[in-house]
Amino acid sequence: MSLVFVTVGSTRFDSLVxxxxxxxxxxxxxxxxxxxxxxxxxxxxxxxxxxxxxxFSVSGFDYKSSLDSYYDSAELVISHAGSGSILNALRREKKLVVVSNQSLMDNHQQELAQELADLGVLVQSSVSTLASSLNNINSVTLKKFPPQNSSAVKSLFQNIL
Known part of the structure; x- marks a missing residue:
């Protein structure tokens, strides 16, 4: 079965759900x-x-200690614009649509989603345009997200210490 996984993180995102x-x-x-x-x-x-x-089947849950199996199984991920959720999908090379939660303080999710959309690694949408974004998803070619570079982080810490 081909899976769409939607995650809203730990906050309320009633309109997306x-x-x-x-x-x-x-x-x-x-x-x-x-x-x-x-x-x-x-x-x-x-x-x-x-x-x-x-x-078609729809199921859901509030929280789990790990969402890894859902990210791994999904062909499409629809996510709030939390950095952890975005990275979980991009590192697995999943087709990703990000919907910013406009009710959050200072709208920081919007900035992150816009920057990554500008890089071409995800599709940015809103709740009101989600159907349209999904209808056009197969005509969008997304770039691969660069792999995690732990040696750069290690080097940074070695230079600091």
Whole structure:
């Protein structure tokens, strides 16, 4: 089953959870060939709706100690713009759509998402444009995110110490 994994992190992102569970988005996912949606909904549990049909299943959870298996299994990740969530998807070379949570203080997620979208490694969207972004996802060629360079970090610390 081809999986879409949605993660909102530890904060509330009611509008994104509600949107990905909407009939509109479920139809888009099916049209794109996905058969399963898993939503890590955090504190937005009231907006989560599990749905199952013959060709599509929706499940979700609030928190787990590790999301690695979901990132590993997903063909598409839709994420809030938290840096940890973004890096988890990009390091696994997943197709990534990032939706900034506009309700957060100083809108720092928007800045990060915009910078990475400008680099061409992810698609930036909003809740209101998510269906359109997904409908166009297969026409977008994303660049590979550079691999983690632990030797650069080690060198930095060696120079400091």
């Amino acid at each position: 509600e949107k990905v569970c909407s009939q509109e988005l479920l139809a888009v996912f099916e049209k794109l060939g996905y058969s399963r949606l898993v939503v890590q909904y955090g504190k937005s549990c009231a907006q989560f709706t599990a749905t199952n049909s013959v060709n």
